[in-house]
Amino acid sequence: MHRGLHPADRVADYTARGWWGDETMDGLFRARVAAGPDREALLDPADKEALTGQSPRRLTWREVDAETDGLADLLLAHGIGAGDVVGLQLPNTVELVVAYLACWRIGAIVSPLPVQYREREITELGTLAGFAAFLTAARVGERRPAAEIAALRGALPALRTVLAFGDGPDGLPEGVLPVSYAPGAAARVAAHMAAHPADPNDCVTICWTSGTESTPKGVPRTHLDWLAMSWATVDAPRLTGDDVLLNPFPMVNMAGINGMFLPWLRVGGVLVQHHPFDLPTFLAQIEAERVTYTVAPPALLTMLLAREELLAATDLSSLRLIGSGSAPLAPPMVRGWQERHGIGIINFFGSNEGIALLTDPHDVPDPEERALYFPHFGAPGVTWSSRISGQVAVRLVDPDTGALVTEPGVPGELRIKGPMVFSGYLGGDALPSPFDEDGYLKTGDVFVVAGEDGRFLRYVDRAKDLVIRGGMNIAPAELEGLLAGHPAVAEVAVVGYPDPVLGEKVCAVVVPRPGAAPALADLVEFLRACRIASFKLPERLELRAELPRNPVGKILKRELRAALSRPSSPDDTE
Template sequence: MTVLSLASVLHENARRRPGKLALVEGQVRLTFGELWQQVLDEAAALVQAGVRPGDPVALMAPNVADFPRAYYAILAAGGVVVPVHLLLTAEEAAFVLRDSGARLLLAHSAVAEAAVRAGELASVPVYALGGGSFAPELPKADAPLAQLTTRQAEDPAVVFYTSGTTGRPKGALLSHLSMVMNATVNAFDANDVRPDDVALGALPLFHTFGQTVSMNSTWRAGATVVLLPRFDATAAVELMVREGVNTFHGVPQMYLGLLEAARTAAELPRLRLCISGGASLPLPVLERFESRFGARIYEGYGLSETSPTAAVNQPDFGTRAGTVGHPIWGVDVEIARPEIDERIELLPAGELGEVVVRGHNVFLGYLGLPEATAEALVDGWFRTGDLGTKDADGFVSIVDRKKDVVIRGGFNVYPREVEEVLLRHPAVAEAAVIGIPDPVHGEEICAVLVPAPDADPRPTAEDVVAWSREHLAKHKYPRRVEFVDALPLGPSHKVLKRELRARYAPR
């Protein structure tokens, strides 16, 4: 039997480099040794509160020191971490508590009202983190936990709840092995993380990207994490300069924000390593960022069900803009026929199909949903639901989500391709393309745009349509253009296209 704990990511640093700075959050500065001691204290309190190995413990907190302290304490006690999205309503959070079977909920004062109500609805006790008065704190134990509680390598470590865009949220079970391997491979094989790096933790830690790449991978290499509780581009630039941050992980919306903040910033951070994921990074944004910040962006790809990283542009293989690079060490990423559900039939290089993944990063399954698990895990591969290609050199490109493809007059139109073109319009800052029902063509292409702040004159729908006709094929250019001040974003800063489809659907 192989035993392993994701908590070892922090524990080993406390053994090897106890005096090194691990965490910065506001005025809080903790070494690895100090943070680990706090983790053992909190883990002992959890055990005293009745948490046993294998028990799910929910965690609801922003990017403050309380999050990693509680996260690793749950793991050290042998529990399973259930991160709760901060933007969920009390009813939605209660569903997560009930579905996961959470023994208790650890919550920060920033989400006090929703947390307390969710606990009431789910009949789950709530404990306050960081001295909040909205709920009792965990009673302190007489002594810290003597040592972390190890688990079998294939036991669940974290349950990530999917966004529920196609029905109720599903809890994806990630093992200690999958999470440790993903952090290790990200740190040492894919991303060249170094012990003297300082990474900005601006991605939500309750989300798989922030949790694995910003926190676990950074600490796996013994580097420092600087937390930003709520992402604001101007504040992020100032914080990165002040703390000497050289590593940034973000989603496309964050890179857009940093570009805007750079227009008025007195000084820019000296970035060495930039990772983009969560959604496809438009090529114009990548080009503008690399030019302005003088740092290369390594775009990657993954999902909650893949721990998350499956592929990324890596220095060893060379980078190729517009792709998500090569599969990470020990993982296969291939393209399968999307129309075949019952088996995996791989396609040759260059052909468009569904992206499928297998390897140490793939999840155990969906909690309590054997049918959904069987649909997702076929012949040892995880079906991602994304459409993409893999060229003869092994570079993977993501075209779009299967569900986001617009079928206009029988022709497939991939929104990302249209968005890439629209973002080259000088008066367009952000773009989201959706399909809306149309009685003639089945679906019509609608572009929802955020104008560039310095656009003069302001663009009109007619201008954009005319410009698009010159740069896109007849079946691809948008016939409808809407302007908004900001695109709707989910907790992980992804554009919520389902909200746009509902907003602009014909009445």
């Protein structure tokens, strides 16, 4: 049933501190509806018709509420209720938002999957989570997800119901039910809610780790920890009910859910959905909807600065801030947006398990510092404006000795504790614990203490991504951040490849800018000018048309390492 995920003593402690309360997702949504029922709330992607065959819609808060009741009633009619897990595979549309809200209204648990996932991933994850229902679309682009799920029913033993929005060219396949709403839904749903009141410690989502490992892990989350986490992404961009949020990130993990969806629930305003990512449509939405805040990956923001003609053709005057993350930010990019366009970049660092380190222009006005550093919550004498700063306990730990790291510049694994951290992995009894003996989440991310008075943390790299060359640790993220500033580099990933003498050497895998063909010697000379240690310099260069990524956009470095395991040719090295 996934009830009461956090232990009672933790709930009591955090509640007494005022960090947790009796809020629920549905309660928060109902408050937004009551505050402005006829205000515009939710917009479809502009190109929805090409994506799903359905016309784009604009809904008020009252209309979203009515559709939430309708879908909740439909789920109840098919035996889905409190504690049941609903697999959800939809693009960023109004229906995706309604699906989340409807499940939460009746106490069902949402397990969202990227639209790119196919039979293998759906079967694996659906079996692990025990999908009782699956909610998808008849068509997404050229694919027919509803038909794909219908064919999988025998492989998902717990699956009882498959529902689909829209209608395929030949109708829905046998066994797939259309999403349609019956009169009187609100009263029936209210009766169910009265009989099955929500507990804030109930599970509301099971998201999945990014898939850079061989088997994704399920990350259950409750009302309590999601809503505690949401304050971080409200406070950093200073969101209010007057903001218009443009969401291009899939609402399947921390970035889309906590970066856009939950802040919208917290403050109201308008949520504009975007899918699939299309740059002209994205820019047109900013202008047409007077967007005030959005999020974008670092590579896109770097590219746009280099293509000033695209920005010059778009009215960006409404845009106050852009959130970015998932890869280290290049200081020239953050500075360029601020100085050329007056738009501040917020530096995000997060994970499904519960990290929320955000560096915003209010607390860190200098763009170079904002690109490089994150808040060191708890540093003596240092205060931060975000309300989570007093709730998060942070420590750096030497991963080999377990000793606390306090000296600036010494790498240590980031460990974190607080009300936004999850309770543990799905089926966690059969997995190594992600927590240390003091209850801190072991993130696997390496940081160093930096800045005046140790006020900052600087990201070094994922511990497992470090390249160890002759006993010397090399952080790929550092080199990637530097190489991103080379005029011939559009994107770059740095990985290690086997060497019989040194153990590993460094390879730069580069997507060149159009018309450019950088050579290894060019990149090495560029890095030498940055005055870095010579042992960090890459000894191999691979040019690619694109970098391999998982469905949520993270670079799959394990694929790059596998491809580079062959011995290098003479042309690869200096």
